[in-house]
Amino acid sequence: MNALIKSATIVDSKSDFHNETVDILIEKGRISKISKRIANPNKYREIKLENLHVSQGWFDSSVSFGEPGYEERETISNGLKTAAKSGFTSAVLNANSNPVIDSYADITFVKSKATDNVVNLYPIGALTRSSSGKDLAELYDMKNAGAVAFYDYQQPISNPNLMKIALQYASNFDGLVCSFPQESKISGLGVANEHINSTKLGLKGNPALAEELQVARDLFLLEYTEGKLHIPTISTAKSVELIRAAKAKKLNVSCSVAIHNLVFTDDVLQSFDTNFKVLPPLRTQKDCEALIEGLKDGTIDMVTSDHNPIDIEDKKIEFDFAKYGTIGLESAFGALQNIFTTKKVIALLTQGKTRFGIEAHTITEGAKADLSLFNPDVIYTFNTSHILSKSKNSAFLNTNLKGQVYGVISNNKISLK
Known part of the structure; x- marks a missing residue:
């Protein structure tokens, strides 16, 4: 070319x-x-x-494409096309397909589907078999097949000993372990941030405490094991504080934040629009401000669209029963530009590659x-004509x-x- x-x-x-x-x-x-x-x-x-x-190619550390098993939501082929048209040259694919990506063969399959594409696709392998949280998956085999990290997408590891063993085992081959920041016994059946709005709207609450307890637990385990940990999509001010303190202690930890958690607060839930039903939930203005400050001072290592296509049958239903997730690749750049300078936006969209062992290419x-x-x-109003994904569940519509x-x-x- x-x-x-x-x-x-x-x-x-x-x-x-x-x-x-x-x-x-x-x-x-x-x-x-x-x-x-x-x-x-x-x-x-x-x-x-x-x-x-022109900048270095953008990077997203958390995308979901559905295939195999949920092709009605999105396919790898169209997902990569969407990423390219949205400015991304590298994307890390979550393991939340059906079946879950938890073996050497699964990683090989995903990589083969992305061969000879303009976008580089880097698969994550499930941390536990079928993302069930019970037994470790074939981590070393998946690493050899090309997995860049191990993560049960949005599934908390409730057993602390299992997380301890994962961190210890993966450290033998420089494996990156990811842990979703939520204590399930605290979050319970909560579907929205536990605060004034959830009470007003009659929605079950998922408190910030659920996230912060899990983050604190994982940081203690990380210090004990001297492993390598990534905490995806944090959402609370206290989580930022905890990770900032851990980095001051030189622990090998990184974290990300979903762009929608920077932009929206739980005030938007008054419309009961299920496109705003995301996990972790939208929090308060105080949390948004702390997350933005965490990006500015380097506590938070990267942003992600946390792109998660969900078909209309699972979104156009009652809020309590709708699935979590919003698409975000198409809106990522424009949303960040509403918060940061262009220079900072490009820095946020290009950093994080090395954490996943991906080479960055300077313009030289x-x-x-x-x-x-x-x-x-260019300033515009985001609408369905801007959506390239098969699913249209965007929190950024209008x-x-x-x-x-x-x-x-x-x-x-x-x-x-």
């Missing part, structure tokens, strides 16, 4: 061309030249787009072309977003809208 990108502003703090508007020549999938003006005698495809900005001559293309200044994604260049391929 050969192409010439014209008049693009580079947003990459690690590049010598950061903040410069330049031409970028790509030959055979690699950046061969960056300069103020580059001629095109070979008549390569020229990419000229309004207010074009000789490097692999792994690029996201976008216009940071929300004003800022920033238009043009597409990506990666793996010697171009995918533009």
